[in-house]
Amino acid sequence: MIKHWINGKEVASDSTFENINPATGEVICQVASGSETEINAAVEAAKTAFPKWAKTPAKERARLMRNLGELIDKNVPKLAELETLDTGLPIHQTRNVLIPRASHNFNFFAEVCTRMNGHSYPVDDKMLNYTLYQPIGVCALISPWNVPFMTATWKTAPCLALGNTAVLKMSELSPLTANELGRLALEAGIPEGVLNVVQGYGSTAGHALVTHNDIRAISFTGGTATGKNILKHAGLKKYSMELGGKSPVLIFDDADLERALDAALFTIFSLNGERCTAGSRIFIQESVYDEFVKEFAARAKRLIVGDPQDFNTQVGSMITRQHYEKVTGYIRIGMEEGANLVAGGLERPQHLPAHLQKGNFIQPTVFADVDNRMRIAQEEIFGPVVCLMKFKDETEALQLANDVEYGLASYIWTQDITKALRLADGIESGMVFINSQNIRDLRQPFGGIKASGVGREGGEYSFEVFTEIKNVCISM
Numbered sequence: 001m002i003k004h005w006i007n008g009k010e011v012a013s014d015s016t017f018e019n020i021n022p023a024t025g026e027v028i029c030q031v032a033s034g035s036e037t038e039i040n041a042a043v044e045a046a047k048t049a050f051p052k053w054a055k056t057p058a059k060e061r062a063r064l065m066r067n068l069g070e071l072i073d074k075n076v077p078k079l080a081e082l083e084t085l086d087t088g089l090p091i092h093q094t095r096n097v098l099i100p101r102a103s104h105n106f107n108f109f110a111e112v113c114t115r116m117n118g119h120s121y122p123v124d125d126k127m128l129n130y131t132l133y134q135p136i137g138v139c140a141l142i143s144p145w146n147v148p149f150m151t152a153t154w155k156t157a158p159c160l161a162l163g164n165t166a167v168l169k170m171s172e173l174s175p176l177t178a179n180e181l182g183r184l185a186l187e188a189g190i191p192e193g194v195l196n197v198v199q200g201y202g203s204t205a206g207h208a209l210v211t212h213n214d215i216r217a218i219s220f221t222g223g224t225a226t227g228k229n230i231l232k233h234a235g236l237k238k239y240s241m242e243l244g245g246k247s248p249v250l251i252f253d254d255a256d257l258e259r260a261l262d263a264a265l266f267t268i269f270s271l272n273g274e275r276c277t278a279g280s281r282i283f284i285q286e287s288v289y290d291e292f293v294k295e296f297a298a299r300a301k302r303l304i305v306g307d308p309q310d311f312n313t314q315v316g317s318m319i320t321r322q323h324y325e326k327v328t329g330y331i332r333i334g335m336e337e338g339a340n341l342v343a344g345g346l347e348r349p350q351h352l353p354a355h356l357q358k359g360n361f362i363q364p365t366v367f368a369d370v371d372n373r374m375r376i377a378q379e380e381i382f383g384p385v386v387c388l389m390k391f392k393d394e395t396e397a398l399q400l401a402n403d404v405e406y407g408l409a410s411y412i413w414t415q416d417i418t419k420a421l422r423l424a425d426g427i428e429s430g431m432v433f434i435n436s437q438n439i440r441d442l443r444q445p446f447g448g449i450k451a452s453g454v455g456r457e458g459g460e461y462s463f464e465v466f467t468e469i470k471n472v473c474i475s476m
């Protein structure tokens with residue numbers, strides 16, 4: 001049974017729900033279903049712990065963050081196995097990338113919190129203004145299920161390192177590794193009440209948390225509709241919203257096609273396609289379109305779909321049966337809309353062993369000759385499904401890339417760097433990658449524009465949500 005971590009103790013709830021293995025359909029465990037009672041207790045614990053934690057010297061907070069990073073490093077195999085069991089993400093991705101990234105998050109923000117410098121603004125010889133970054137109080141950290149441990153630590157690390165206390169609410173679909181985080185934080189020496197981890201549904205536990213009067217800031221990652229709903233109910237609180245995406249990949253005829261193919265394949269099919277920055281709309285210049293489509297489809301067909309716990313697996317299982325139905329529903333829509341299915345489709349992947357027959361597996365699916373106004377090109381599918389489209393020139397490429405409600409990431413492939421920089425300037429997304437797949441530097445501002453979110457996190461940009469800036473003016 002997975003319980004909550006409140007004030008340093010494991011706490012149960014009156015009701016529970018089942019956590020299901022997405023690869024087999026079997027029940028993994030029961031999970032405590034948080035209600036207003038547990039949320040209130042968690043916020044109260046965080047509020048009580050705040051004054052002392054906020055006054056703990058940054059060096060000491062940094063030491064505890066590093067302790068936690070070290071414990072995560074020691075537990076990588078176990079955490080990766082749990083993450084894969086919970087989410088269906090391939091083990092080679094959880095083990096080699098996602099879980100190790102969690103310990104980087106703590107080590108990185110341990111460093112950042114010792115360098116929280118403000119600014120000074122002298123006014124002739126009459127006055128001096130200076131600014132202070134101060135912790136804000138109790139923060140609500142809300143995480144989705146797609147890369148749960150990485151996202152939970154991406155929020156917890158800056159929140160705690162900068163002197164705040166937290167109530168972390170995990171997605172009801174991926175409770176296992178956050179539960180371990182609650183345990184490891186205490187083992188690392190982080191005082192009781194500083195990090196509280198609650199489990200439960202969004203409409204109950206999540207709603208009670210974001211509407212709580214003692215919550216000062218909300219760091220939310222999840223769907224755009226949920227983000228809008230939270231903003232409607234949260235009242236006056238600081239927030240950052242990391243929301244959905246439908247990111248374009250522009251491939252020009254002068255690009256290094258070999259590298260572009262590799263990166264485009266990775267950008268859509270890694271993490272089962274369940275990634276916010278997925279390059280799910282690929283626009284290809286007409287002179288190389290046929291060649292690109294043929295090769296891309298061939299490579300997609302070669303990807304190994306199978307047991308998420310097998311190190312050879314490249315694409316695992318969708319998180320739930322409901323999400324599987326959503327993604328296959330979009331494959332059906334694409335066929336009805338008249339897109340040309342060149343790889344994958346509705347047929348279940350071949351050669352799945354008996355114990356995986358009830359798993360949520362989908363073949364990597366490629367639609368070519370898509371019209372950008374089709375639903376499959378406009379709506380976030382959040383699975384291994386990609387749209388390939390043709391463009392004539394730079395002007396049309398930019399127009400098509402921006403013709404979507406989202407604006408999280410974009411990818412540009414060309415050897416003409418001046419053209420790439422012009423496009424980077426005009427493209428409507430929070431992050432642009434030129435001749436590169438999605439590479440994460442923890443100092444960079446991470447986030448999107450339009451329906452992809454509000455605010456940025458990462459490096460000093462995390463100060464925006466996790467600190468209050470105070471101006472002090474001295475008359476001389």
Ligand code: NAD
Nearest residue numbers: 143144145170171202206207222223226242243244245276
């Ligand atoms: P979701 O919006 O359904 O849920 C996210 C979290 O919000 C969960 O913990 C859920 O329980 C909680 N929640 C739901 N309703 C709530 C409410 N009314 N009040 C408070 N909390 C509530 O999203 P999901 O299906 O878990 O995740 C997939 C989505 O997340 C995709 O749209 C994806 O693009 C997005 N995402 C964005 C980023 C980013 O950085 N921009 C990263 C990862 C995922």
